[in-house]
Amino acid sequence: MTLDTVIPARVLVTKIGLDGHDRGSRIVAAYLRDAGMEVIYTDPWQKLEAVVALALQEDVDVIGISSLATDHLLVPKLMKALDEAGLGHIRVIVGGIVPAEEEADLLKAGVSRVFHPGSGREEIVEAVAKLAVDAADDRTDD
Amino acid sequence: MKQATPEMPALARRLINGETAALARAISVVERDTPQAIEILRAIRPHLGQAIVVGFTGPPGAGKSTLVNAYVAELRRRGKTVGIVAVDPSSPITGGAVLGDRIRMAEHTLDEGVFIRSLASRGALGGLSASAAQVADLMDAADRDVVILETVGTGQSEVEMATIADVRVVIAAPGLGDDVQAIKAGILEIADVLVVNKADQPLASQTRRQLNAMLGLRATAEHPVPVLSTDAINRVGVADLADAVTVVADRRDRQTDRSALAGRTRHLLAQAVSKAAEAHVMNSRSEKVEDILHAVQDARLGLTDAAKQILGGILGYNANEQ
Ligand code: B12
Numbered sequence: 001m002t003l004d005t006v007i008p009a010r011v012l013v014t015k016i017g018l019d020g021h022d023r024g025s026r027i028v029a030a031y032l033r034d035a036g037m038e039v040i041y042t043d044p045w046q047k048l049e050a051v052v053a054l055a056l057q058e059d060v061d062v063i064g065i066s067s068l069a070t071d072h073l074l075v076p077k078l079m080k081a082l083d084e085a086g087l088g089h090i091r092v093i094v095g096g097i098v099p100a101e102e103e104a105d106l107l108k109a110g111v112s113r114v115f116h117p118g119s120g121r122e123e124i125v126e127a128v129a130k131l132a133v134d135a136a137d138d139r140t141d142d
Numbered sequence: 143m144k145q146a147t148p149e150m151p152a153l154a155r156r157l158i159n160g161e162t163a164a165l166a167r168a169i170s171v172v173e174r175d176t177p178q179a180i181e182i183l184r185a186i187r188p189h190l191g192q193a194i195v196v197g198f199t200g201p202p203g204a205g206k207s208t209l210v211n212a213y214v215a216e217l218r219r220r221g222k223t224v225g226i227v228a229v230d231p232s233s234p235i236t237g238g239a240v241l242g243d244r245i246r247m248a249e250h251t252l253d254e255g256v257f258i259r260s261l262a263s264r265g266a267l268g269g270l271s272a273s274a275a276q277v278a279d280l281m282d283a284a285d286r287d288v289v290i291l292e293t294v295g296t297g298q299s300e301v302e303m304a305t306i307a308d309v310r311v312v313i314a315a316p317g318l319g320d321d322v323q324a325i326k327a328g329i330l331e332i333a334d335v336l337v338v339n340k341a342d343q344p345l346a347s348q349t350r351r352q353l354n355a356m357l358g359l360r361a362t363a364e365h366p367v368p369v370l371s372t373d374a375i376n377r378v379g380v381a382d383l384a385d386a387v388t389v390v391a392d393r394r395d396r397q398t399d400r401s402a403l404a405g406r407t408r409h410l411l412a413q414a415v416s417k418a419a420e421a422h423v424m425n426s427r428s429e430k431v432e433d434i435l436h437a438v439q440d441a442r443l444g445l446t447d448a449a450k451q452i453l454g455g456i457l458g459y460n461a462n463e464q
Pocket residue numbers: 013018019020021022023024025027028063064065066067068069070093094095096097115116117118119120124
């Protein structure tokens with residue numbers, strides 16, 4: 001007799017900078033929860049160091065940053081901080097209002113994907129589930 | 143300083159040496175219940191028993207997370223390092239969860255002396271997750287002075303927390319439905335310290351009176367259970383809470399309670415057996431199980447007898463033999 005323990009993906013859904021639009025991040029957190037994932041949800045206005053500490057302590061597979069203003073411009077800095085903390089395996093996605101040229105910069109900085117207003121539940125869930133598997137495959141310490 | 147021996151699993155060694163990332167990772171491994179998990183748990187055994195494990199339980203919205211946040215601030219003022227295991231319910235249907243306890247503890251996110259881990263209950267009853275005890279052990283081995291468990295707010299008898307925690311804090315609050323009714327029978331019995339939180343609310347003193355009256359009916363207690371008042375938001379009464387926890391913990395230390403440890407292991411084992419048996423019945427298509435299933439369906443066999451037959455089949459002995 002075997003006991004198969006399937007562990008749900010763990011995802012941090014958060015917001016950085018000064019932007020307080022949190023409807024998108026709340027909805028996305030609910031999408032992911034309803035798809036069977038474990039979501040660590042925070043208030044907006046997180047510092048980058050806080051996002052790194054949260055991701056480390058909670059051992060998440062994916063970080064989702066919601067940005068309706070300009071705070072996604074901080075994400076390349078976040079990518080660097082994650083790398084320095086030994087968390088390079090974590091996949092980072094951004095959702096919200098991101099102009100095309102800024103999206104290109106984010107992808108260049110290592111962001112896995114950018115979601116725009118109107119993104120559907122299925123599209124989001126499917127992408128996060130796949131990225132969580134990729135992140136788990138890339139772990140180096142066990 | 144603790145010494146890690148070289149033949150240990152690397153993760154265990156790094157954890158004992160105080161590396162935060164290793165603690166975070168080891169918790170995930172233990173949650174997965176893999177063979178590596180057992181190696182880590184074995185390796186840390188000599189390093190256990192340093193931490194005081196304090197459980198916080200009480201009905202939903204009583205202010206457990208807010209009070210834990212204030213209590214942790216007090217512990218930090220007293221120079222203690224802290225690990226927090228915060229359990230929130232998984233959806234019984236999808237298995238998913240939004241883990242929100244730590245939102246109320248955000249002021250400690252950047253403090254290296256505080257490590258917070260959110261766990262989903264993953265179907266476990268009793269307010270904790272199946273691996274919560276082991277996660278608490280990992281934090282103990284990682285040199286946390288105080289390990290705090292926040293249960294899912296059920297307000298029902300939190301037997302599990304009772305077996306894991308050294309000190310059990312039960313939190314009530316005014317204005318939660320029928321006041322003290324929210325604290326169900328069974329939960330008062332496990333309390334070492336009772337707290338009426340939201341002392342700033344008008345009905346708090348009434349709640350306190352009701353609790354005292356209920357405690358008065360329980361004359362059996364060896365040590366009287368203190369009933370404290372706190373306002374977790376304004377941090378009133380929190381130092382008294384910390385003192386009360388210390389008093390209980392000191393009492394426990396002197397007992398060095400071996401039988402309690404064995405009791406806890408027995409409880410964890412019982413849980414694991416029922417989980418394994420459930421998986422067996424749900425997934426097995428063996429003839430034997432199907433026969434028993436049909437016998438129950440046709441009312442030829444009672445549920446209890448059927449369960450004993452199935453357990454007998456799995457374990458290869460007669461479950462009637464105690
Ligand atoms: C509702 C709203 C508000 C509400 C916010 C309520 C709240 N708690 O969220 C209120 C009225 C408070 C508000 C205030 C302001 N707002 Co406003 N607001 C909007 C509005 C109309 C809709 C946003 C919304 O909730 N959409 C619904 C959600 C569900 O969609 P969403 O966030 O886009 O999320 C979807 C996707 O983007 C994606 N997604 C989003 N996040 C994530 C994260 C992950 C991980 C993933 C996978 C996907 C994902 O998936 C979601 C589902 O499809 C937008 C205009 C617009 N059309 O977007 C302006 C808008 C965002 N606001 C704007 C502005 C300027 C402001 C104010 C500065 C106005 C002011 N001068 O006071 C303030 C600032 C508030 C603050 N503190 O930051 C501007 C921003 C301009 C910019 N990008 O440069 C916008 C674009 C309006 C505009 N055209 O000018 N606002």
